Amino acid sequence: MNVAVDVKPGDADEAQLRVDLAAAFRLAARADWHEGVANHFSAAVSADGRRFLVNPRWRHFSMIKASDLLLVDADDPSTMEREDAPDPSAWSIHSAIHRKVPHARVALHLHPPYATTLATLKDPTIHPIDQVTARFFNRIGMDMAFGGIASEEAEGERIAATIGNHSALMMQNHGVTTVAETVAEAFDAMYHLERAARQMVFAYNTGQPFAVIDSEMADAVAQEWQVYKGAEFAHFAEMKRILDRECPDYAD
Numbered sequence: 001m002n003v004a005v006d007v008k009p010g011d012a013d014e015a016q017l018r019v020d021l022a023a024a025f026r027l028a029a030r031a032d033w034h035e036g037v038a039n040h041f042s043a044a045v046s047a048d049g050r051r052f053l054v055n056p057r058w059r060h061f062s063m064i065k066a067s068d069l070l071l072v073d074a075d076d077p078s079t080m081e082r083e084d085a086p087d088p089s090a091w092s093i094h095s096a097i098h099r100k101v102p103h104a105r106v107a108l109h110l111h112p113p114y115a116t117t118l119a120t121l122k123d124p125t126i127h128p129i130d131q132v133t134a135r136f137f138n139r140i141g142m143d144m145a146f147g148g149i150a151s152e153e154a155e156g157e158r159i160a161a162t163i164g165n166h167s168a169l170m171m172q173n174h175g176v177t178t179v180a181e182t183v184a185e186a187f188d189a190m191y192h193l194e195r196a197a198r199q200m201v202f203a204y205n206t207g208q209p210f211a212v213i214d215s216e217m218a219d220a221v222a223q224e225w226q227v228y229k230g231a232e233f234a235h236f237a238e239m240k241r242i243l244d245r246e247c248p249d250y251a252d
Contacts, residue, residue, distance in 0.1 A: 014045045014053070014071075015066070017043050017045060017053060017183070018053060018066035018067070018069050019066045019250070019251045020043070020182075020183035020184070020236075020240075021041055021042075021043045021053055021066070021069060021106075021183055022064050022065055022066040022068070022069065022250045022251065023183070023236075023239070023240050023243055023250055023251075024041055024108065024183055024186075024187050025041060025055060025061040025062075025064040025250075026061065026062060026064065026243055026247065026250045027187065027239050027243070028041075028061050028108075028110065028190075029060070029061035029062035030062075031112075031191075031194070032112075032113070033110045033111075033112035033113075033190070033194065034060075034061045034110065035110075035111045036060075037058040037059060037060050038058075038087070038089075038111070039061075039109055039110050039111060039175075040054060040055050040086070040087060040089070040090035040093070040094060040109055041054070041055060041106070041107065041108045041109070042054040042090075042094040042097070042098065042106070042107050043105065043106045043107075043183060044098055044104075044105045044106070045071065049074075049098050049099075049102060049104070049105060050073055050074045050075050050098060050099065051071065051072070051073050051074070052071075052072060052074065052094065052098045053069040053070065053071055053072075054069065054070050054072060054086050054090055054091075054094055055068070055069060055070070055086070055090070056068050056069070056070055056084065056086065057084075057085065057086050057087045057090075058087065064250070065249060065250055065251070065252045066250065066251050066252060067252055070084060070086055072086065072091075072095075074094075074095040074096075074098040074099045075099070079091060079095075090109075091156075092152060092153060092155055092156035093107075093109055093155075093156045093159055093160075093177075094107055094109070094156075095156065096153070096156035096157050096159065096160040097156075097159070097160045097163065097177075097179065099160070100157070100160040100161065101160055101163050101179060103165070103167075103179065103180075103181065104163065104179035104180070105179075105180065105181045105182065106179065106180050106181070106182060106183050106185070106186040107177060107178075107179045107186065108177065108178050108179075108186045108187065108190050109175065109176075109177045110175055110176060110177075110190065111174070111175035111176075112175070112176065112190075112194045112197075113194075114194055114195075114197035114198040114200075114201050115170070115175065115176040115193055115194050115197035116174075116175050116176070117197065117201055118170065118197045118200055118201065119170055119171055119172050119173060119174055119175060119176065120172075120173060124142070124170050124172055126140060126170075126196050126197065126200055127200065127210055127212050128212060128213040128217075128218035128221070128222075129199065129200070129203055129210050129211060129212055129213065130199055130213075131221055132192055132195050132196045132199060133196045133199055133200065134213055134217075134218045134221035134222055135192055135196065135221070135222055135225045136168060136192075136193065136196055136222070137215075137218040137219060137221070137222045138218075138219065138222070139166060139167070139168070139222055140166055140168045140169065140170055140193075141162050141163050141164055141166040141168065141169040141170070142162070142169075142170050142172070143158070143159055143162040143169055143170065143171045143172060143174070144172045145158060145172075146171070146172055146173035146174055159171070159177070163177070163179060166179075167179055167180055167185075167186075167189050168189055168193050176190070176193055176194075176197075178190045178193060182233075183236065184232055184233045184235070184236035184237070185232050185233075187235075187236050187239075188231075188232035188235050188236060189232075191235070
């Protein structure tokens with residue numbers, strides 16, 4: 001069984017980072033957050049964040065193993081000339097994030113059903129209507145300038161700039177991205193972002209007015225999520241325990 005730990009910046013444990021990121025791919029597939037063989041995750045292995053792991057091109061999330069992950073350099077454009085070059089959109093988005101967003105040691109980009117549904121709306125705001133939606137109150141970036149499939153350098157640069165100091169980004173007409181210092185935190189943010197989006201879609205479907213929590217209380221609830229920060233690591237560790245029991249080859 002794999003030890004259920006998550007690598008923090010500075011540990012420089014590429015082997016463990018590979019295991020953690022591979023676990024995130026498998027878990028995303030189980031949750032039906034992926035989109036065919038598209039979408040991509042990355043994790044920095046160097047102190048400056050420029051060298052990072054990313055999934056190989058067009059490999060299904062449910063099959064990815066730790067040893068499959070590509071090690072690339074955000075400052076090396078010749079990466080896309082390699083025989084094993086990553087998907088162009090993965091390079092566009094993740095090389096820019098790892099060059100421009102210091103706190104984004106890990107970046108998960110997905111098109112999960114509920115969050116992407118919100119992203120198709122003219123106003124994709126996640127209103128604070130319960131504890132989970134309140135987690136993101138004034139704490140999510142909004143990229144409202146869709147530029148097509150993100151395969152161009154400018155698109156990646158804009159996405160990275162829009163993240164700012166946030167840990168989550170709603171991308172209109174596109175999907176969502178979460179960033180964090182560890183895989184555990186980025187995974188937990190994605191998990192709760194998709195649940196918050198699901199709550200919003202369910203609430204919209206009732207046709208009834210929202211009972212929006214007032215701003216002061218919503219902010220207090222968002223801050224209280226930090227009191228339970230340890231739960232983010234416990235959540236990911238428990239999910240890895242499930243993988244260890246049911247499909248341990250992810251760590252190979």
